[in-house]
């Protein structure tokens with residue numbers, strides 16, 4: 001029986017509430033129904049799993065880029081063949097719409113499997129270094145990227161596939177074994193993948209899934225050779241501290257409070273559509289969701305009117321057939337309270353709720369798509385990550401004020417600027433303290449797998465995608481080769497006065513003259 005079948009059969013036998021003694025119940029957030037149970041793995045189980053992955057790693061590495069790419073492409077085929085099963089499970093455990101599961105998860109992962117299968121070899125090819133040093137004349141210097149061993153990947157609940165398995169793909173293509181710890185809120189899709197990887201030719205234990213809560217994640221950090229973490233800034237900090245204690249590298253993809261700036265010469269229709277789309281999609285539970293908007297005075301009323309009209313058209317409810325709803329459930333029960341408290345805090349401080357504003361009565365967890373105006377930076381809704389379907393809009397005098405407010409944040413993940421003057425849009429984008437910025441767009445930079453995606457400030461450390469997105473899973477090794485060396489070089493013993501003089505002369509000759517200042 002597969003790991004996933006085991007989880008389902010126990011759920012059927014048990015019927016409902018969270019199991020005691022090391023089991024975690026998984027709920028469908030749109031209905032409240034328990035759909036599975038998984039192990040809450042303890043430290044010993046995690047240690048054992050990492051040890052097995054360590055044994056499997058050399059065999060996986062030995063397959064080479066071609067062998068590993070074959071498994072990845074087989075997996076991509078598996079995803080396409082099994083798309084209905086995967087989508088059903090994603091929708092059930094996360095509460096998101098089928099469209100979000102299809103485009104932002106399944107489509108992304110299939111694309112990423114092909115991308116890394118093809119590009120890993122290029123990104124990790126040995127690099128010949130031309131060194132400037134006179135003392136190394138005639139010697140060959142190379143840098144190679146070799147797998148670190150066992151990489152741990154810890155993921156959040158908002159994108160169970162994209163932000164969990166998605167980060168395993170480059171780690172695997174680099175030749176590492178991977179142990180993935182998905183969120184305890186949404187572990188089922190990833191458990192299914194542990195079986196799929198085997199079916200597609202991955203050696204046993206080269207890719208494993210450790211289910212459980214925070215303790216399981218902490219145990220993983222204690223045992224692996226490198227950790228990639230996606231989740232909240234609060235937990236990311238704990239992971240970084242533990243990684244520092246162990247002196248293992250970590251890469252962190254954390255929270256955000258992404259600003260959108262709408263300048264007076266923007267295409268207001270496009271900006272309003274983008275704002276509603278990327279504030280409300282996946283119920284706003286996207287790390288790079290539009291979380292706050294600054295609009296220049298001359299187009300403020302028009303923008304607010306258009307945003308309101310689009311928001312009122314949104315259909316919310318339990319996800320069903322394709323095209324049935326636009327906004328699904330809130331995945332994680334405590335998140336509803338966070339959103340409610342941010343809206344309440346804003347209202348208490350003088351904000352107006354123009355649409356939505358409250359949680360919807362169950363079954364299931366939903367929060368109405370909400371638009372607020374009259375907001376400012378004394379309010380949590382403008383400064384803390386809300387992670388819900390909210391769109392607070394603030395009027396600003398000019399672009400300078402918009403930039404100042406956008407940068408008034410401890411986060412720095414994504415950002416966007418709308419202007420028909422592309423040069424101006426780009427100039428403003430370059431002033432934003434964010435790891436990523438779009439002009440006349442939002443979020444789409446995430447699909448450019450060739451370009452690094454990472455956060456600045458408290459939004460993260462390191463990057464996924466592009467060369468850094470796979471090299472981080474490797475240790476570099478610099479190799480120097482001397483082909484035709486004399487028996488004894490000038491830099492070797494014995495130390496003599498004439499050699500010391502010669503090196504001194506060389507130094508004076510090379511760097512002894514003061515550089516003339518350029519006028």
Ligand code: NAD
Pocket residue numbers: 154155156157158159163181182183184212213214215216217218219221230231232233234235236238239253254255256286287288385387413455459460
């Ligand atoms: P979280 O920090 O609560 O949990 C993330 C993961 O960490 C879970 O698997 C959890 O079990 C595990 N964990 C908890 N304590 C741990 C510990 N001490 N050591 C190791 N692991 C531990 O985050 P969440 O609520 O699941 O996800 C939402 C957050 O993720 C939001 O802040 C969102 O912005 C962020 N996120 C960021 C990105 C990005 O790319 N920057 C993408 C998706 C989500």
